[in-house]
Amino acid sequence: MTVNGYQSGFPVEIIQEGKVKVLVPRLRDFVRQPCDYAPSKAPVFYNPVMELNRDIAVLVVQAYQRLADRNITVSEPLTGCGLRGIRFAAEVVGVERTVIGDINENAFKLANRNVQMNGLVKSITVERQEANLALAIRSAPRMRFDVVDLDPFGSPVPFIDSAIRALKNDGLLALTATDMASLCGIHPKACLRKYGGRSLRTEYCHELAVRLLSGCLVVAAAKYGMGVKIVFSHRGEHYIRVYAMIKYGARNADASLEEMGFVLHCFDCFHREPIKGNFRLGYSANCVECGSKLSTAGPLWTGKISDRDFCEMMEQEVERRKLKFARKIDKMLALVKTESNSEVGYYVIDEMCDALGLPVPSVEMVVDSLGKQGFDSGLTHFNSRGIRSRAPARVFSGILKGLTSSKHGS
Numbered sequence: 001m002t003v004n005g006y007q008s009g010f011p012v013e014i015i016q017e018g019k020v021k022v023l024v025p026r027l028r029d030f031v032r033q034p035c036d037y038a039p040s041k042a043p044v045f046y047n048p049v050m051e052l053n054r055d056i057a058v059l060v061v062q063a064y065q066r067l068a069d070r071n072i073t074v075s076e077p078l079t080g081c082g083l084r085g086i087r088f089a090a091e092v093v094g095v096e097r098t099v100i101g102d103i104n105e106n107a108f109k110l111a112n113r114n115v116q117m118n119g120l121v122k123s124i125t126v127e128r129q130e131a132n133l134a135l136a137i138r139s140a141p142r143m144r145f146d147v148v149d150l151d152p153f154g155s156p157v158p159f160i161d162s163a164i165r166a167l168k169n170d171g172l173l174a175l176t177a178t179d180m181a182s183l184c185g186i187h188p189k190a191c192l193r194k195y196g197g198r199s200l201r202t203e204y205c206h207e208l209a210v211r212l213l214s215g216c217l218v219v220a221a222a223k224y225g226m227g228v229k230i231v232f233s234h235r236g237e238h239y240i241r242v243y244a245m246i247k248y249g250a251r252n253a254d255a256s257l258e259e260m261g262f263v264l265h266c267f268d269c270f271h272r273e274p275i276k277g278n279f280r281l282g283y284s285a286n287c288v289e290c291g292s293k294l295s296t297a298g299p300l301w302t303g304k305i306s307d308r309d310f311c312e313m314m315e316q317e318v319e320r321r322k323l324k325f326a327r328k329i330d331k332m333l334a335l336v337k338t339e340s341n342s343e344v345g346y347y348v349i350d351e352m353c354d355a356l357g358l359p360v361p362s363v364e365m366v367v368d369s370l371g372k373q374g375f376d377s378g379l380t381h382f383n384s385r386g387i388r389s390r391a392p393a394r395v396f397s398g399i400l401k402g403l404t405s406s407k408h409g410s
C-alpha cells in the first residue's frame with residue numbers, strides 16, 4: 001500500500017497526535033476476530049489508547065527540561081512507529097537530539113518515514129537495533145542521555161540496567177509496565193521473579209505495583225552507586241508508569257535503599273502497615289488489630305511516589321499547550337499532588353463493603369464521617385472509589401458499618 005509516497009507493504013493511514021502527523025498501521029485491517037487486540041496484530045505496534053500516556057510523557061519531559069535548564073538528549077529504544085520520540089522532538093522545547101529505535105524492521109522503516117514526514121531528520125536518529133545494545137553503546141561518559149523512555153510490551157525489567165547505565169547524572173528514566181497480573185498479585189511468583197518483590201491482590205494493588213516497580217529500579221540503580229527520586233507516577237487503564245530521576249553517588253544509593261521495605265496487609269480486617277528498612281531480611285508478623293497472620297508485599301519502595309513541585313511544573317505545561325486530554329490530565333495532576341505526601345495504601349469502599357456484606361455508601365458520606373471522627377482524608381487517582389486516610393482499618397470499617405446501618409434504619 002502507498003500513502004504519501006510511502007510503500008509500506010501493509011495497510012497504513014495518517015493520524016494526528018499532539019503536534020505531529022504520522023503514518024500508523026490501519027488497525028481495523030488487522031482485526032480478524034472480535035477478541036483480537038489490534039495493536040499487537042499489526043506488523044508495527046501502534047496503540048491509539050496510549051495517547052494520554054504519551055501526552056503525560058511530553059509534559060514530564062518538558063517539566064524535566066525546564067528543571068535542568070539546558071538542552072537535553074532523549075532515547076526511546078522501543079519506539080514502534082516512532083510516535084513518542086517524534087513527539088518529544090517536535091513538542092518539547094530544548095530537546096536537541098533524540099535517538100529512537102526498534103528491533104522490528106517494519107517499525108524501523110515506518111519510524112524513519114515518520115521522522116522525514118515531520119521534517120525532523122536533523123534532530124532524530126532512527127536505528128534498527130536491539131534496545132539493550134542501543135543503550136549499552138551509549139553508556140560511556142559523554143555519550144549518555146538526559147532522558148530514557150522505556151515503553152515495552154509487558155515488563156521494562158529486561159531493559160532497566162542498560163537504561164540506568166545510559167543515563168547522565170540527574171537523568172530521567174520513564175518506565176511503562178503493562179504486566180499487571182504479575183504486579184497486582186494475580187501471579188505473585190512472576191512478580192517475585194521479575195521485580196524481586198511479592199505482589200498482593202489488595203484493593204490498593206495498583207499503588208503497590210508502582211512501589212514494586214520503583215523498588216526494582218532502586219535496587220538496580222544501587223548496584224551502580226546511584227540513588228533514585230520518583231518525580232511522578234500514575235496508573236492508566238492497563239498499565240502503570242513511573243518517572244524517576246537518577247542521582248549518581250553511593251550516598252544517594254544508600255539513602256534510596258533506606259526507603260525500601262514492605263507493606264503488611266491483613267486480609268481479615270483490612271489493616272495495612274508499611275515497614276521501612278531491613279528489606280533484605282524479609283518480614284513476618286501478626287495483625288496488631290485482629291491477631292491474624294499478616295500477608296507481605298515487597299520488598300518494595302515505601303518512599304514518595306510523586307513530587308508536588310514537579311506536578312506543579314507539569315500543570316504549568318498543560319496550560320502552555322493544547323492537549324486533547326488536558327482536562328483529564330489536570331484532574332489527575334490535582335489528585336497526584338495531594339497524594340504526594342500521603343500514607344501508603346488507600347481504602348476502596350466498594351471492595352471493603354463487598355467483603356463486609358454491606359451496601360455501598362457514597363465517597364462523600366465516608367469522607368464526611370471520617371472528618372467528624374477527626375481524621376483527614378483525601379482521594380486517589382488510582383481508584384475513583386478509593387479514599388486515603390490515616391484512620392485505622394477498624395475505624396474505617398466501623399464508619400462503613402455505621403453509615404450503612406443508619407441508611408437501612410432511615
Ligand SMILES: C[S@@+](CC[C@H](N)C(=O)[O-])C[C@H]1O[C@@H](n2cnc3c(N)ncnc32)[C@H](O)[C@@H]1O
Nearest residue numbers: 045078079080084102103104130131151152153
Ligand atoms: C509497546 S511497543 C512501543 C510503543 C511505542 N513506544 C509508542 O509509544 O507508541 C514495544 C516495541 O518494542 C519493540 N521491541 C521489543 N523488543 C525489543 C528489543 N529487545 N529491542 C528493540 N525493540 C524491541 C517492538 O517491536 C515494539 O515495537
Ligand SMILES: [Zn+2]
Nearest residue numbers: 266269287290
Ligand atoms: Zn487484622
